[in-house]
Amino acid sequence: MLKLAAFSAFALSLVAAQDGGITGPMSNPAAAGYSCDPNSCKLPKCNCASTSPPGGLQPSEVPQFVVFTADDAVQSYTIDSVNQFLAHRKNPNGCPIKMTYFTSLNYTNYTLVTDWYVAGNEIADHTMTHVGTPPASEINGNLIALNALAGIPLDAIKGFRAPFLNYSVDTFNLLAAADFTYDSSSSASIPVTDPGTDAFWPYTLDNGLANDCLNVPGICKGQPKIPGFWEIPMYAFFDNLGVNGPHLMDPWLDNANGGTTVNDSATLQYMQNTFTAHYTGNRQPIGLYTHPIHLSTTYPGVNAPNSTINMINQYLDWVQEQQNVWIVSNEQLLAWVQNPVPVSQLDSVDALKCPTPQVDPSKKICNGMPQNEAGLVQECAFADFPFYTCYGCPQVEVTPSNPNPPQQVVSGQQARYRLPSNCSTPFWDPIAGNCLCTSSSCAFTDNSRPIGPNGANLTGGGTGGSSSGASQTPSYVNFNGAPPVKLFGSGLVGVVCAVFVGALGAIAGSALVSL
Numbered sequence: 225m226l227k228l229a230a231f232s233a234f235a236l237s238l239v240a241a242q243d244g245g246i247t248g249p250m251s252n253p254a255a256a257g258y259s260c261d262p263n264s265c266k267l268p269k270c271n272c273a274s275t276s277p278p279g280g281l282q283p284s285e286v287p288q289f290v291v292f293t294a295d296d297a298v299q300s301y302t303i304d305s306v307n308q309f310l311a312h313r314k315n316p317n318g319c320p321i322k323m324t325y326f327t328s329l330n331y332t333n334y335t336l337v338t339d340w341y342v343a344g345n346e347i348a349d350h351t352m353t354h355v356g357t358p359p360a361s362e363i364n365g366n367l368i369a370l371n372a373l374a375g376i377p378l379d380a381i382k383g384f385r386a387p388f389l390n391y392s393v394d395t396f397n398l399l400a401a402a403d404f405t406y407d408s409s410s411s412a413s414i415p416v417t418d419p420g421t422d423a424f425w426p427y428t429l430d431n432g433l434a435n436d437c438l439n440v441p442g443i444c445k446g447q448p449k450i451p452g453f454w455e456i457p458m459y460a461f462f463d464n465l466g467v468n469g470p471h472l473m474d475p476w477l478d479n480a481n482g483g484t485t486v487n488d489s490a491t492l493q494y495m496q497n498t499f500t501a502h503y504t505g506n507r508q509p510i511g512l513y514t515h516p517i518h519l520s521t522t523y524p525g526v527n528a529p530n531s532t533i534n535m536i537n538q539y540l541d542w543v544q545e546q547q548n549v550w551i552v553s554n555e556q557l558l559a560w561v562q563n564p565v566p567v568s569q570l571d572s573v574d575a576l577k578c579p580t581p582q583v584d585p586s587k588k589i590c591n592g593m594p595q596n597e598a599g600l601v602q603e604c605a606f607a608d609f610p611f612y613t614c615y616g617c618p619q620v621e622v623t624p625s626n627p628n629p630p631q632q633v634v635s636g637q638q639a640r641y642r643l644p645s646n647c648s649t650p651f652w653d654p655i656a657g658n659c660l661c662t663s664s665s666c667a668f669t670d671n672s673r674p675i676g677p678n679g680a681n682l683t684g685g686g687t688g689g690s691s692s693g694a695s696q697t698p699s700y701v702n703f704n705g706a707p708p709v710k711l712f713g714s715g716l717v718g719v720v721c722a723v724f725v726g727a728l729g730a731i732a733g734s735a736l737v738s739l
């Protein structure tokens with residue numbers, strides 16, 4: 225029963241994941257009505273929407289960035305799926321490839337989010353329950369839950385993508401109020417070879433938006449003005465139909481050139497053609513925007529064709545054969561745009577480096593590093609989708625109205641300590657409540673964000689007892705003010721035991737979750 229219920233719910237979410245399609249131009253210069261004075265709008269805090277590289281650099285001096293993103297739940301299937309394209313690749317400086325995961329929380333396995341983040345990838349917000357034009361609770365609750373249950377520092381979650389790419393002026397205002405750095409929900413829908421192209425380099429909203437002007441009410445012509453808040457447009461590919469043949473998300477699921485069936489070689493051809501147009505032009509970034517579940521080879525019921533998987537790798541192989549091509553996360557792209565340097569100086573860009581946290585591999589701590597955390601993750605046996613976490617299971621599933629429920633405490637054990645604001649994820653021991661970092665090289669400070677009820681500032685840490693192991697931990701206010709309870713200490717006993725047994729059976733039987 226459980227397995228079936230989980231599968232049908234997941235199948236529904238697969239349907240919901242078929243978002244991100246566009247069929248023609250979403251803007252034009254008249255609809256954009258955009259003006260911006262580069263003499264007053266200057267980096268790093270302000271950047272005009274422009275087809276030319278930032279910082280006055282010549283196209284030949286700038287890297288060709290290829291952004292790789294994934295959307296929706298983080299699971300073993302989706303991580304496997306991303307890894308089949310990225311795990312074996314390196315950037316020109318020898319560092320592993322990083323990507324951006326726009327995470328929604330239904331069916332997400334939190335411990336894999338921790339691992340993915342600690343490995344250097346960007347975790348971004350895609351609402352808690354995958355809703356378009358979301359209310360604040362969906363946007364901010366995602367930060368609170370990812371901080372509490374995946375140990376992601378609040379300050380590290382900088383970006384947002386709207387489910388179904390369905391956003392409004394309100395969405396941008398909510399993001400700015402919650403101290404987000406950027407949104408990436410808009411489309412660049414006109415080829416870079418067209419004089420009226422809307423393929424702008426990432427820009428700030430000091431002078432409003434300049435993409436999607438034909439289909440989102442109340443934007444463009446100077447609106448909305450949100451100084452310092454960035455938009456990273458999603459750059460479409462174009463097939464032989466040109467501006468009438470755009471392909472935005474998961475282009476390999478689309479029929480190319482007005483055809484009636486998927487044709488991998490035609491898809492590869494137009495992806496290469498669009499890349500070349502960017503690369504030989506002004507080098508605006510290009511992207512692979514994926515729903516990785518569609519390309520899973522391990523998820524029951526999904527049969528991604530090998531020919532499609534091979535085609536995508538063939539594209540990335542070909543892309544990486546060109547000079548000065550970097551496959552990056554949005555966070556890495558934005559770091560370079562804010563402080564652009566020519567390709568000859570890329571070694572100086574911190575965001576493109578690959579520091580590995582130096583944690584003693586023999587230490588047994590639950591920290592997002594597989595060699596350290598083995599045997600220490602907790603199983604949270606919820607009926608519709610069980611998950612794992614280092615940071616203590618919540619008593620009930622997270623919801624937008626209750627994104628950080630009180631912790632279940634296993635009888636005979638202490639509550640686990642959530643990531644405090646003065647220790648980075650790989651160095652934090654949530655069982656001992658202790659920070660292993662003892663040198664300035666691993667020193668860390670998270671920042672509070674105005675994401676609590678009525679915009680109250682919220683800081684990570686706490687829950688389940690004092691954080692005495694970490695010095696100078698700021699006072700922590702539990703989101704709902706509720707203390708942790710003992711798992712087997714009261715009337716919860718029967719319910720929790722039954723759920724545990726049922727869910728473990730489901731895990732064994734269907735491999736719904738794996739570490």
Ligand SMILES: [Zn+2]
Pocket residue numbers: 240241243295296350354387388
């Ligand atoms: Zn989505």
